[in-house]
Each structure stands twice: as C-alpha cells, then as structure tokens.
Amino acid sequence: MPIRKVMKANEAAAWAAKLAKPKVIAAFPITPSTLVPEKISEFVADGELDAEFIKVESEHSAISACVGASAAGVRTFTATASQGLALMHEILFIAAGMRLPIVIAVGNRALSAPINIWNDWQDTISERDTGWLQFYAENNQEALDLILIAYKVAENEKVLLPAMVGFDAFILTHTVEPVEIPDQELVDEFLGEYEPKYAYLDPSRPITQGTLAFPAHYMEARYTVWEANENARKVIDEAFAEFEKRFGRKYQKIEEYRTDDAEIIFVTMGSLAGTVKEYVDHLREQGIKVGAAKMTVYRPFPIEEVRALAKKAKVIALLEKNITFSVGGALFQDFSRALINESEKPKIVDFILGLGGRDVTFRDLDEALAIAQKALNGEAVDEVNWIGLRKEIL
Amino acid sequence: MAVRKPPITTREYWAPGHAACAGCGCATALRLATKAFSEAMEEKYGDPNAFAIAQATGCMEVVSAVFPYTAWKAPWLHVAFENAAAAASGVEAAWKKLGRKGKILAIGGDGGTADIGMQALSGMLERWHNVVYLMYDNEAYMNTGIQRSSSTPYGAWTTTSPPGKYSIGEDKPKKWVALIAAAHQVPYVATASIGNPFDFVKKMKKAAKVDGPAFVQVQCTCPTGWKSPLEKGVEIARLAIETGVWPLFEIENGDIWNIKIQAPGGGAKVKREGGRVVAIEFKKPIEEYLKLQGRFKHLFKQPEAIDVMREQIKAMWRTIGVEVTLPKPEE
Numbered sequence: 133m134p135i136r137k138v139m140k141a142n143e144a145a146a147w148a149a150k151l152a153k154p155k156v157i158a159a160f161p162i163t164p165s166t167l168v169p170e171k172i173s174e175f176v177a178d179g180e181l182d183a184e185f186i187k188v189e190s191e192h193s194a195i196s197a198c199v200g201a202s203a204a205g206v207r208t209f210t211a212t213a214s215q216g217l218a219l220m221h222e223i224l225f226i227a228a229g230m231r232l233p234i235v236i237a238v239g240n241r242a243l244s245a246p247i248n249i250w251n252d253w254q255d256t257i258s259e260r261d262t263g264w265l266q267f268y269a270e271n272n273q274e275a276l277d278l279i280l281i282a283y284k285v286a287e288n289e290k291v292l293l294p295a296m297v298g299f300d301a302f303i304l305t306h307t308v309e310p311v312e313i314p315d316q317e318l319v320d321e322f323l324g325e326y327e328p329k330y331a332y333l334d335p336s337r338p339i340t341q342g343t344l345a346f347p348a349h350y351m352e353a354r355y356t357v358w359e360a361n362e363n364a365r366k367v368i369d370e371a372f373a374e375f376e377k378r379f380g381r382k383y384q385k386i387e388e389y390r391t392d393d394a395e396i397i398f399v400t401m402g403s404l405a406g407t408v409k410e411y412v413d414h415l416r417e418q419g420i421k422v423g424a425a426k427m428t429v430y431r432p433f434p435i436e437e438v439r440a441l442a443k444k445a446k447v448i449a450l451l452e453k454n455i456t457f458s459v460g461g462a463l464f465q466d467f468s469r470a471l472i473n474e475s476e477k478p479k480i481v482d483f484i485l486g487l488g489g490r491d492v493t494f495r496d497l498d499e500a501l502a503i504a505q506k507a508l509n510g511e512a513v514d515e516v517n518w519i520g521l522r523k524e525i526l
Numbered sequence: 527m528a529v530r531k532p533p534i535t536t537r538e539y540w541a542p543g544h545a546a547c548a549g550c551g552c553a554t555a556l557r558l559a560t561k562a563f564s565e566a567m568e569e570k571y572g573d574p575n576a577f578a579i580a581q582a583t584g585c586m587e588v589v590s591a592v593f594p595y596t597a598w599k600a601p602w603l604h605v606a607f608e609n610a611a612a613a614a615s616g617v618e619a620a621w622k623k624l625g626r627k628g629k630i631l632a633i634g635g636d637g638g639t640a641d642i643g644m645q646a647l648s649g650m651l652e653r654w655h656n657v658v659y660l661m662y663d664n665e666a667y668m669n670t671g672i673q674r675s676s677s678t679p680y681g682a683w684t685t686t687s688p689p690g691k692y693s694i695g696e697d698k699p700k701k702w703v704a705l706i707a708a709a710h711q712v713p714y715v716a717t718a719s720i721g722n723p724f725d726f727v728k729k730m731k732k733a734a735k736v737d738g739p740a741f742v743q744v745q746c747t748c749p750t751g752w753k754s755p756l757e758k759g760v761e762i763a764r765l766a767i768e769t770g771v772w773p774l775f776e777i778e779n780g781d782i783w784n785i786k787i788q789a790p791g792g793g794a795k796v797k798r799e800g801g802r803v804v805a806i807e808f809k810k811p812i813e814e815y816l817k818l819q820g821r822f823k824h825l826f827k828q829p830e831a832i833d834v835m836r837e838q839i840k841a842m843w844r845t846i847g848v849e850v851t852l853p854k855p856e857e
Binding site (some may be wrong): 186187189205332343346495 | 591601602603608611613615616618620622623624628645653
C-alpha cells in the first residue's frame, strides 16, 4: 500500500530518487536544494538506498560524475539550483549530446546578481537550449511523481535525453504537504531496471564515447538531439498514461483549468499554477470568463497543445517568473513560435512577475487581468508588462 | 632458438592510426601508460583489459577520437576540458556498483590538469576514488596552439609568453602539480619522463596497483610547441633528467618527508644520507637541454635569464629536500 507522509518537496525529490534506485548519485549542496542530498545521504547511510553517493566538490563535478557514471551504464541522479545549475551549464549540453538519461531535481531559484536564494524559474529557463527535457511541479506530490516520469521518458530508447524537474524554491522546497509515496514494487514495474543499449564502459566490449566531430558529422549529431526531443512528445504522453494507470494521478503536458468558455486564459508554470487556479475561481464567481493553464512540460515545448489551447481564448496572458532580456519571458517566445503561422490566433500578453521570490498576490493578478482585459477589448497594451514592480525605488 | 620476452606487453590500447604530430612525445607516453596499466591489471585482477579511460580535452583527445574513428582499444570517455577527474570519479563509482573489477585511468594534459582541471583533480584525490590520474606534461596548451600554462617553465617561449623588449618569455616558475597531489596524502604520487620509459612503466604499474587514488606527472616532449627536432624527443627528455630540470621522484601516502628521489644519471654525483638523496651535483649544464629547443633560443642572448632558471630549479629541488649544484657550461 502506498503511504502518505507530510513532507517538503526536497524530501519528495529524495524519495523519488530512492524509489528510482539510481546506482550513482553525485551532488553538492546549494540552497534551496540542500535537503535533497542530505536526505539521500540518510537513505544511503541507513542502507535504504543501495547507491554510491559521490560528495563532490562542486556542481560542475556533480554533473561530470553523473556523465561518467551514466556513460558507464548506470542510472544516476543529482539535485541543484540556481548558480549550481549555471555552473553545470557546459556539461548539460554534453549530457544531452551524449544522450545520457541523467535526472536532476532543481529547486527553482533566482540567479545572481544580486544574489538571491528565493524562487523564480530563471535557472532552468536559462538551460532551455541544452537539449534537456524540462518538467515543472505545481506541488510536492508532482515533484515526486515527475521525477519518476522523467526517468521513464529519459531512458526510453527513442528519447535517451537527460531531464530536469523543477519545483519552486521555498514555496515548495521548504513547505510541507501530504505526499503519497508509491509502492516500491509498482515503481519497479513502472521504471524497470535501466539497461543501457549504447552507453557503457565495459572492457569486454570497448567503445569510445565523447568523440570529436568534424563539420562532416557535428550537425547530424545535433539533429539527433532535436529528433529525440521530437520523439519525447509522444513518449511523454505514453509515460503520463502509464503513470495514471498504475498510480492514479493524471498528468498532461498542459493542464487546463476552466478554459472551455474562457476569453482570457492565464498560462503559467510551477507552484504559481495553484495560485492562478484559485484566482480563476475567484473571478468566475464574479462572472468573468477566465481560465488557467499549467505547463507541466516545458521542453519539448508542447506546440500542438499550445495551439489547441489558443483556439479556446481571445487573450493568452502569460505569467512568467523569468526574463529574456529585450524580448520578454521565455514563454512569450515559445507561444509566438507555436502560433505565428496559425490563421486565427489570440492576442498574447506577457507578464513578468514574482522574480527573486516576490510573492504573487491576487492584487498582482488583478493588475495583469486589467491589462489582459484591455487587450480583450481591442485597446493597445504593452506586449511585455512587469507586474508588482516597485517603481518608487528604481 | 630462444625467444626473448618483450620488456612490455605487445598488447596495444593506443592503436596506430591516431593523428598525433610526428615525433609526439605524449603519444609515446599514452602508449606506454596503457601498456603498463594492462600489465598491472593482468597481475592484479587476472584481466589485462580491466580498465577504462576518462580523458580531458586536449591534444591526445582530439588526435585519438575523431568520429567515426577511434585509436582506443579500451573503453574510453571524453567529457570536457576540466573534468577528466570528475568524470573518472563517476565511472569508478558506477563500476563499483556494477561489481566490475578494475581501475580507471584519467588522463589530462598540463592545461587540463594544472589549470582548469585543478579543482576536479583535487576533489577526485580527496574523495579517494580508485583512479590513476596521468598528467601528460608538455608544458603548454599545445592543443590550442602553444599558449602558456601554469606548467610552462620559466623562460619558455609560447604564443602568450613571447619574448620581447619587456619580456623574457614565461616569467613565472613552473607549477609542480605532483607536489600538490601529494598534499592530498594519497597512496601514490610520482613524476616520470618519456626520457626514462622503463621507469615510467614501472611507476604506472605501481600507480595502477595501489588501492585508492594515484597521480603520475610525466614530462613528454612536443616538437611542435618546443620547436625541437622530431627525432630527438626522448633524448631531450633524458637531458631534462640529467641536467636537473626534471626531477624523478615518488611520494607514497603523502609522506613528503620520505620522498624517493631517483639518481638522474648523466654523470651526476648523488649524495645520500641514510639512504635518502640529500644533494646532487649535476655534471651537464641545463644549456644542453635548452639548446635543443627553439622555445628557449632567445635565452642564449641573455645568459642571466638562464641563471635565473638555474636558481628556480635549485629552489624547486630544495622544496623536495635536495641541494643541487647546477654547472654553467664551460666557457
């Protein structure tokens, strides 16, 4: 029987790692993810997880050791956030290019400068072009479940890409919620033993991994990463379906909430989705036709799902805890890409909010709503809007 | 007819067909190192192939693994420039979990070890991974076209330490990574040279057989970067030993006070106290080593710079507890 425990998202991530039974874990502590390696250390110390835990001297070495272990053919895990993920940056490309299904749990945190330990999504969003799959959890249960799903997808032969699962710093990492821990036997059946087909360092069948490619071959290698991301679309759907069948919890790349007759749809990710659903309920009581949508999967970007969503709304209001300078938010670019050639498309209005852990309140959302409603009425509005900005201290 | 046993295994792991420059001393080093490793694995585990290699970006990586070809007959992994030791740590951990017997060989040049890879190397040694780290030291960033590294010796020309009106060439003493490695108190640290291949093989075997981390720093010549004759690599490396430029030593269990200094040859007179080398009187002047290399050519116009080099070499020897006499060439 699955057990329910009250725990932080960091603990949920550690439990997910325990259930997935990685053989090698390499991690370096960083706020707000520190509890993940701490909890895993306990599991290993108590013999509850039979893994080699490499206590590395940096995140760069954490991901490098994961690449080494994964290249040697074993399931690997690490956790990090913010500057730690940024320090891994170079090797993230390599992990994807070498098609190694490493999974990282990321406590989504703002990037320096100024140094700030609180939540936004700039860390993982900044890694969107590395080739890694990206999932975002709304709550602690999702943090656990999505890590298991991430392994399922990452290790699929049609994919073989690393994956990161983001959950918001402090809002989730340090907040307790009831989490259902699935039965180990069911997880074993769901994930199976990782059997690498291409990545192994076995003296009885020596192979060379991580070669140099001249212009004659580099582009094709990059194309296979593209292709694997494309393949991941279907594999993710299958993994979600199988997960639902086994564990009863339903996941979708984009989860819609009260969108059917919505004129304005708020789109967001992570824990903010919970706030926005509440807000939608609040507005619906006033008869305002709004809906919400949550991006559970950000890479591969769910283009078809975005198109289907866009057909339902006159205005798409993107609520983003990240910034792509001179453009707006990352979702703004991605939605534009998905919709640019559609014959009928909604207006897209972008909102930058909640950076560096600033609370996103109903008052902030009212501010966004007012702008979205202007756009709905055909009035000119800015494409990119900073919400909750304290202009008096600028 | 009696057939003499070859002095080292005929098994090859660094196969012909790699793209290293003619006369590359590092290619020689890797070929010998992997042969030595194989012999050690055979003696220790009964399986000559019981090893895998994790290699840093550098000359030896790019010349040996150009897709779709490979020069490697052992399992081999390259990740990036600075992380051979960290990647090797991961491979070793995975092997441990897989129950695979054997040892991991991490390889990096001086740039990938003394500079950008220093932190990962320190982490690997300190965590006590069962890895031998081989630093092939050709004393500059040869892969990117001969820029100085922290392992470039004083006075050497490189493209980023050019001699000029206000420059003597490289103006800092060489960083001795072997001594930094020894400070981790690991089971085995050694310096070696392709100028003494039997000694190098012996040390690699010893490193491969210890339980825990080991570090070997091998000087290998680079005719391109050193502007030296293609066929004189081993001779130049031997002169480095015989003139005092390159010390050969072993440090076990981090015991720097029990460093084993080897007699250099070349007519040098070695003074021992209680079996320990305390002084060496070299007979060959360092000029004999320098003059075969274009990278030091400019120094001969400024002999005082060679004297500075002599003082630095003496200081380095003093660090390892040996007073040396370095002769000047006869007028």
